[in-house]
Amino acid sequence: MKLCILSGKGGTGKTTLAVNLAYTLNCAYYDCDVEEPNGFIFLNPTAVSFEETLVDYPCVDYSLCTLCKDCVTACQFNALAATKKEILLFKELCHGCHACSLACKEGAITFRKRAIGVVEKGIGHGIFTARGVLNIGEPMAVPVIKHLLKQLKSSEDAILDCAPGTSCNAVTTLRHADAALIVTEPTVFGLNDMEIAVELLNHVGLPFAALINKSRGEDSLITEYCSKNGINLLGVIPFSKEAAIAYSKGKLLLELPEYKLAFEALSKQLKEAFAWN
Amino acid sequence: MIAISSTGNTESALSDPRFGRCEYFALYEPKTETYTFIENKAQSASGGAGIAASQQIIDLGAEVILTGNLGPNAYNVLKGAGIRAFRTSAVLVSEAVELYKAGRLSPLDEAGDAHAGMRKGFRGGFENK
Numbered sequence: 001m002k003l004c005i006l007s008g009k010g011g012t013g014k015t016t017l018a019v020n021l022a023y024t025l026n027c028a029y030y031d032c033d034v035e036e037p038n039g040f041i042f043l044n045p046t047a048v049s050f051e052e053t054l055v056d057y058p059c060v061d062y063s064l065c066t067l068c069k070d071c072v073t074a075c076q077f078n079a080l081a082a083t084k085k086e087i088l089l090f091k092e093l094c095h096g097c098h099a100c101s102l103a104c105k106e107g108a109i110t111f112r113k114r115a116i117g118v119v120e121k122g123i124g125h126g127i128f129t130a131r132g133v134l135n136i137g138e139p140m141a142v143p144v145i146k147h148l149l150k151q152l153k154s155s156e157d158a159i160l161d162c163a164p165g166t167s168c169n170a171v172t173t174l175r176h177a178d179a180a181l182i183v184t185e186p187t188v189f190g191l192n193d194m195e196i197a198v199e200l201l202n203h204v205g206l207p208f209a210a211l212i213n214k215s216r217g218e219d220s221l222i223t224e225y226c227s228k229n230g231i232n233l234l235g236v237i238p239f240s241k242e243a244a245i246a247y248s249k250g251k252l253l254l255e256l257p258e259y260k261l262a263f264e265a266l267s268k269q270l271k272e273a274f275a276w277n
Numbered sequence: 278m279i280a281i282s283s284t285g286n287t288e289s290a291l292s293d294p295r296f297g298r299c300e301y302f303a304l305y306e307p308k309t310e311t312y313t314f315i316e317n318k319a320q321s322a323s324g325g326a327g328i329a330a331s332q333q334i335i336d337l338g339a340e341v342i343l344t345g346n347l348g349p350n351a352y353n354v355l356k357g358a359g360i361r362a363f364r365t366s367a368v369l370v371s372e373a374v375e376l377y378k379a380g381r382l383s384p385l386d387e388a389g390d391a392h393a394g395m396r397k398g399f400r401g402g403f404e405n406k
Contacts, residue, residue, distance in 0.1 A: 072332060081354040081357075082332065082335070088354055093324055
């Protein structure tokens with residue numbers, strides 16, 4: 001079972017839920033929020049190995065190039081421009097799709113590789129942990145997420161800690177999941193972005209359930225939406241100052257007895273909801 | 278030929294301080310003193326609008342561009358193609374051309390902020406005054 005934790009809205013507690021669930025379920029943890037991965041702060045893995053994420057970018061052989069601009073026209077990402085003297089490349093915009101070389105009749109385009117991020121793996125709190133880290137200034141996260149999720153073994157149980165939102169970053173992670181858990185908060189923003197996440201999950205056809213985090217006992221906004229739309233609401237994680245303090249110190253909430261019980265109950269319900277053996 | 282980033286397709290339209298995401302390019306031919314107008318194909322590009330707009334300016338054969346701001350990518354493409362850029366404020370297209378001919382526009386000799394034309398709502402790219 002690969003379970004994706006997503007939220008729509010940022011800051012609802014995806015990582016908090018994901019690291020505590022991974023530990024409770026004794027399964028692997030993958031931090032797929034490569035633009036700002038923070039799961040390692042809580043799982044604190046040691047003996048971390050590194051592997052760079054490499055993407056292709058085109059190089060022009062000017063002994064063959066006729067400056068016909070077919071490569072510029074073929075590029076769907078405006079990563080190339082042609083002057084009378086040369087072809088200019090804007091590497092950050094290049095998706096490494098090779099359309100330019102397919103369009104080039106002269107065979108003047110070859111590819112080199114550059115690193116846009118890194119995949120890190122280690123053992124933290126006794127479980128396998130991995131994350132992708134996108135280099136600062138790089139706009140394209142998907143290759144790093146794909147590289148990270150290549151490490152998934154078909155037999156392993158894993159929690160995939162998704163990026164916020166419903167963009168390519170979230171979709172790429174969902175493509176590797178068997179089921180999803182939406183973490184929301186009982187606010188208007190939480191509901192609005194949850195609705196968008198539900199739309200995405202229905203579109204990709206993944207089974208999913210929902211969970212309310214940071215509850216202060218007034219959850220009707222979310223509970224009514226879930227019952228109206230037939231969404232399995234697995235439970236409620238309460239807000240408390242103690243939890244916020246533990247979080248701010250990089251501790252697992254499991255160190256607090258009431259949260260340990262809550263996560264054990266949630267794990268059981270998750271396994272039942274998704275027939276996870 | 279002189280290109281001007283423009284909000285409309287007549288010479289009495291306001292020039293557009295945004296380059297990559299302007300609606301039209303006005304093309305002024307000094308020899309005949311006539312204007313033609315071309316839609317900016319890069320206007321709704323999901324990314325790299327400045328680069329694609331620069332390519333269009335190169336392909337149209339303009340030697341000069343009058344606009345409000347050039348991002349770093351557009352600046353580098355136009356510079357690489359030897360096209361000279363001059364800064365205009367939000368004046369009419371015809372006024373921008375007259376100011377250029379009178380030598381009263383300063384050259385854009387460094388790149389401005391990236392994505393300047395995507396901020397500040399409909400006033401995108403206008404300098405605060």
